[in-house]
Amino acid sequence: MFEKMFLHQGKLSRMVGEKKIETYRTIYQHLKTAIENQELPLHPDYLCGNDLANNIYKKKYYLKDINGKVIEKRPEDVFCRIASFVASQETTKIKQKKWAEAFYKDLYEGYWMPGGRVLAGAGDLYRLKTLANCFVTRIEDDDIESIYKAAAECARTYSYGGGIGVDITPLRPRGSVVHNAADTSTGAVSFMELYSMTTGLIGQSGRRGALMLTIDIKHPDIFHFLSVKKSPNWVSQQIVEQCRWSGKFDEYQLDLIKKQVVENTQIRFANISVKVTDEFMKAVKEEKLYGRDRIIIYRKKNKQRLMRAYQKDGYFYSLGIPNKDIRDYEELKVFDSYALFSQWMEDQFGKTVSQVDLKDAMKRDVYGDYLVDTEDENEELAIHFTGDFLLYFGSDETNEVRELVKARDVWDTFIESNYRTAEPG
Known part of the structure; x- marks a missing residue:
């Protein structure tokens, strides 16, 4: 034979x-x-x-x-x-x-x-198969053509027996501007179902294709991503509502139905992981050490500022939304109140920072710091509230999307999701 x-x-x-x-x-x-x-x-x-x-x-x-x-x-x-x-x-x-x-x-x-x-x-002349287990494809641009091109590459990879990873970070966040029949974008996370369904459709003789979906921790859709496998989407909600209208199920049974539908239909054929940075983990630790919303000052050991990082300016987000090198930051002082902080800034540097400006996400750099120049030509001050973490996305189509959150809130959502669904990684 x-x-x-x-x-x-x-x-x-x-x-x-x-x-x-x-x-x-x-x-x-x-x-x-x-x-x-x-x-x-x-x-x-x-x-x-x-x-x-x-x-x-x-x-x-x-x-x-x-x-x-x-x-x-x-x-x-x-x-x-x-x-x-x-x-x-x-x-x-x-x-x-x-x-x-x-x-x-x-x-x-x-x-x-x-x-x-x-x-x-290896050695199977009947069928064309890959001899590598894992591949990565990228969504080349934030548009429909690139989204579906990546899905086609997933399908072809599965047909040869391989598994694949797709990073959705380059896609604009939910609610941002689109220039088509829709008013706003459904967001990066909404396209996860496309890649998951593609994975489920392509058979591999005794196994299903393996898919890993990732997102950068700084992406504004991070909370949506973290809860995508535990919060019912519109399809799951519609199924539960149809069951409720039938009058055949009590609330306890409806909760069980919802749980089963969510677990067995939403992003069913994908594992999900978050790309975490030192910047994020530093912010989580910062809040643990000092609590929330105290003012913290760092000595930043260079004067290179990044106030904008659009994708088409050379920052391809699949390689990472720009994040700070924490080795360039030396902790200087922590304050319990704005008044104490303001007085110290005046005494030490003769500088005034308004409380409104300090809270304004648009006045921060891409790393989430409010920067204050000093007379030292090699350093400046980086200031924020303890635990601050800036979610960021920028492109010519969407302009800048900035949201100041607490890193600990992201971390707690991550831990809760892991407890319930063992994901994301």
């Missing part, structure tokens, strides 16, 4: 070429002969009767012919296929046989084990 594979004229065979396939076939036959002659090891029951292991190999890793019939019967068949396929890349026949035997022995002894996609795909 396995010999027929080498004669199969499929997409992969056309890409690889007859010469490479013949080399692979020769090495494979060499290993099979060596096994039959007891020159290479073969176990009478390699998996020791373990039903779970047998099922996993059968469903995920044993090769199937073009009709879906399993043509490998034991792990040693998989090892033989992988070893001969990988060794076929060597440049001489001596090296090919040498390394094929070495690879087979190592796999048999369990010295190392390839990733799942290599186990399933």
Whole structure:
């Protein structure tokens, strides 16, 4: 049955070429002969009767012919296929046989084990499969075309057996300006369902595609992202309302229905994670140490200011919304009141900072600090309320979206979501 594979004229065979396939076939036959002659090891029951292991190999890793019939019967068949396929890349026949035997022995002894996609795909001439488990695609721009292009790349990756990560940070936040039939944007988080559904639709023979969705901690949709798997969306709410209108369920039963619908439908086919920064964790720790809304001053060890960071100005948000290097900030003093702070600023630097300006998010830099110049040419003052964290998004289409929040509120929402749903990471 396995010999027929080498004669199969499929997409992969056309890409690889007859010469490479013949080399692979020769090495494979060499290993099979060596096994039959007891020159290479073969176990009478390699998996020791373990039903779970047998099922996993059968469903995920044993090769199937073009009709879906399993043509490998034991792990040693998989090892033989992988070893001969990988060794076929060597440049001489001596090296090919040498390394094929070495690879087979190592796999048999369990010295190392390839990733799942290599186990399933290496040497399979019936189907075009990826030999890498994980990929990342990016949403190139904040527009519909880029959103759906990324979804298409997800679908193609799944069709070859791979998993993929998509970062939604480049997409504008909910409620921001759009220039189409809608009044405002539904936000970055709303498109998570598109990628999740794409993942669920593409089968992978015994497994589903793996999807990781991420967002930067500074994105204004962060609270929405953190609660996306525990707060009912409009579809879940509609299902619950239909059940309520039927009159067949009491409130306790409706709560159970809502819980089941949310858990089994919302972003069902994706894991989610937050990209956290030192800037954020510093703000969380700051509030723990000093409480909320005291005024804290840092000595900033440079005078480079970032007051705006639009995506098209060279800040591609999938690489991270700009965040401060906390090593450049040295804590100077903490004040319990604006009056004490104001007096100290006047005494030490002859400077006045209005309370209104200090609370204005638009007067902060991108890192969330109100900056005050000093006579020292190498430093300035960075001032904010303890625990402050600035959510930020900027583009020509949306202008700047700024929101001052408390890092601890974001952290607490993150912890609560993890407790309820084990996500995000």
